[in-house]
Amino acid sequence: MTRVAVVDVGTVTARLAIADVASSRVQRMVRESTIVNLGEGVDKTGMLADGACKRLLACVDGYLTQIRQSGATAVCCTLTSAARDARNSQDLLNAFAARGLVAQVIPGQVEGSLTFLGVAQDFGGDRLLVADNGGGSTEFALGSLDEGTLSLDFVRSVDVGCRRVTEKFLSDANPPRAEDVAAAHAFARGEFVTVAERYAEQLHDVSRLVMTGGTSTTIVALQKRLVPYDSSQVHLATLSREAVREQEERLAAITVEERAELPGIQAKRAPVILGGVIAVGEAMDAFGMDELTVSESDLLFGLSLTVAATADGDPSPVGWRPQL
Secondary structure: OEEEEEEEEOOOEEEEEEEEEEOOEEEEEEEEEEEOOOOOOHHHHOOOOHHHHHHHHHHHHHHHHHHHHHOOOEEEEEEOHHHHHOOOHHHHHHHHHHOOOOEEEOOHHHHHHHHHHHHHOOOOOOOEEEEEEOOOOEEEEEEEEEOOEEEEEEEEEEOOOHHHHHHHHOOOOOOOOHHHHHHHHHHHHHHHHHHHHHOHHHHOOOOOEEEEOHHHHHHHHHHHOOOOOOHHHHOOOEEEHHHHHHHHHHHHOOOHHHHOOOOOOOHHHOOOHHHHHHHHHHHHHHOOOOEEEEOOOOHHHHHHHHHHHHHOOOOOOOOOOOOO
8 A cells, every 4th residue: 555645736725635545546535625726816917926825835834744744655746727827837836846845737638637537436437527627727538447447538628717717707796797697607608618519529428427626516515505514415416407507596696705604615715606606507508418426536536546656666547647
C-alpha cells in the first residue's frame, strides 16, 4: 500500500487529500476543502490577485503541516483553470517552491482525464459522460474504465464555471436582473452545445451523465437541507433537470446574503452558486440528459491513483506523469 498526499488548487476551492492506494484502488481517503477564491477577478484582469494568493498560501501552509504529519511517501500539487488563465501564475508556483512544494499547472485535457479516472471507480466498465463543473471551466470526458484500463473517446475543457459565469454576467445586481440570468444561460448554452454537436456521433449511445464539483454537490445539499453536510447522502445521488431548475429559480430570486443563510450551502459559495447552477442545467440540456448522477470520486481520486502509480514505478493510468 502506498500513502500519497495530493493538493488540488481550483478557481474557487483548494483541496487536500491523503489517500492509501493499493491494487490500483483508493482504499482510504481523508479530504479537506477550503474556499479561497483564487480566481477572483481573473476573468477580467488576467491576473491572480494578491489577496487571493495570500489566502491560498495560508491555506496551503496548513495543508503542508498535515502532509508532514501524515506519513505520505509521495506528494503532488496541481492547479487548474484560474492558474491556466493568469499571466502571473509563475509567481505563485515560486511561492509554493519556496515551501518545498512542486506545483504544476495542468491543462484541461489532463484535468478531465484525472477526473474521469476518479469517477469511473464506482461504475465498473460502464460507458460514461463525466462533467467536472468547476469555478473557471468545465471538463467533459467520455469513455470507460474496464479492469483498470482507461479508454477515453474524448476529453474537452470549456471555459464555463461558476465564478467565470458570475463575474461575466451576475455581479452587477443583487439579486441579478432577469436579462443577466438570460445572458448567463446563453453563454453557457453556446459553449456546451458546441461540444455536444462536435462529438454527437460518439455520444449517441450514452445514457448516463456523472457530474463532479462543488455546484452539483451543493444542489443536492440544498435540496436535502443538509446541515451539517453529509457525504453519504450526496455521493451517487441523482438530480433531475427539474430539481436543478427549481434551485435556480429559488436562488435567482434572492440576494447573495439570503443565499448564504440557506440550509445546505457554504456561506462562501453563495456569491457563485447561481452561476454554477445555470451551468449545470445548460450542460444537461446540451447533452439531452433529464437527470445526472453526482459523484464525489473526482479529480482527487484520479490524481491519487496516478501519483501512487508514479511513486511505485508503474505506468500512469492517464498518460500524464506528475512531478512528485
